[in-house]
Amino acid sequence: MIMFKKLSFKMKLMGILSVMSVSTIGLFVYQAKRTNDAFRTAKESHLRGTVEGLLEKIDRNLFERYGDVQAYALSEPARSLDPTRITAFINDMMATYAPVYDLMIVTDVKGKVIAASSVGKNGKPIDVKPLMGADYSAKPWFKASVSDRVAAGSSFVEDMQLDEEVASLTGSPGKVMNFSSPIRDRETGRIIGVWSNRMSWADVVESIIKEETAKIKNDQITVVAASIVDSKGMYLFHPKGSEFELKRTHDQFHPADAGADQLPIREIADGMIEAGVVSHGYSTYPGRGWGAVVSIPAEDKASLERAQFLMLACAVIIAANILAWIVIFRTSLSVERMVARLFADSAQIKTSATNVSDASQRLSSSTTEQAAAIAETATSMEEMTAMLVAVSAMAAACSVVDE
Incomplete structure (x- = not known):
């Protein structure tokens, strides 16, 4: 705080602007992240709901x-x-x-x-x-x-x-x-x-899978891949067909494993996210312990548009702060020059005031001395008057004697 007080006016303005700029950009980035996280959470929730709905429809049919x-x-x-x-x-x-x-x-x-x-x-x-x-x-x-x-x-x-x-x-x-x-x-x-x-x-x-994945597709989600695995993770259905079916297992999702009630949503290759859910059957049908896995693109057209908008908005904020920084920088120079002139004028006025004060003091001293001289002269004149009166009296007395 003490160091801040010692800074020049320009540096204080620049410091305040820098703090405000960083705070504004930080707040914007924070809000943007919250918005993006909210969209991501909504997409993940929709994805998991889709997997659950797919598996439920299959189980209902098998029931x-x-x-x-x-x-x-x-x-x-x-x-x-x-x-x-x-x-x-x-x-x-x-x-x-x-x-x-x-x-x-x-x-x-x-x-x-x-x-x-x-x-x-x-x-x-x-x-x-x-x-x-x-x-x-x-x-x-x-x-x-x-x-x-x-x-x-x-x-x-x-x-x-x-x-x-x-x-x-x-x-x-x-x-x-x-x-x-x-x-x-x-x-x-x-x-x-x-x-x-x-x-x-x-x-x-397979007909149910095709029907349900077709429902998910729209302008934003253009790719949907669904798979069914048995209790050990062996593919019973895969978008690539016989290349995977009854030959390969899912790398992480093995429904029979303890605690594998679902596959946590995760990012996989090709910019996709996937979620998996374990079947528990339907009504009296106990199920086979299968798992359903659905993957969709992590980024879609809307998310890309939001990202572009956020980048543009962030660029505008940064540009606005830079412009403000330049304006304040130039304004502060003008203010500094004006303040310097005011300080100079103030010094001149102070000097003039000092000179006037000194002259006033000298004038006052001279006036006092003149007043003392006048008083002294008056006294002398009074004394001379008294002497003249005395002489006049003496002359009158002498005149009476002569007569």
């Missing part, structure tokens, strides 16, 4: 498939174990739920195929003769369905897999999910067979 197979297994045609009745019912269900299923099959309690869908989801016939009598007793879905692992009111579900039989029979890629449920005798509840559906992965899960 329906989870219930379909149970309903089919409880039907009278299924319980009859009559191949003709079952085949007719299967074909009706294939048409009703098209294009959800690629194939439906029914086995007896020993795993022998007794019926299968002979009409595909596109209405074209399927040659299922090679399937008739085939032994599936060693298949995981059959073993689980005839064991205590699948209780009443539930189904056995497997992750997406490549089914060569489905591919061969239907001409599809063979990417399916298996939903299986035991067929129980109405009276005894004893397991008498198994109903197993091959859900089309492309027409259900």
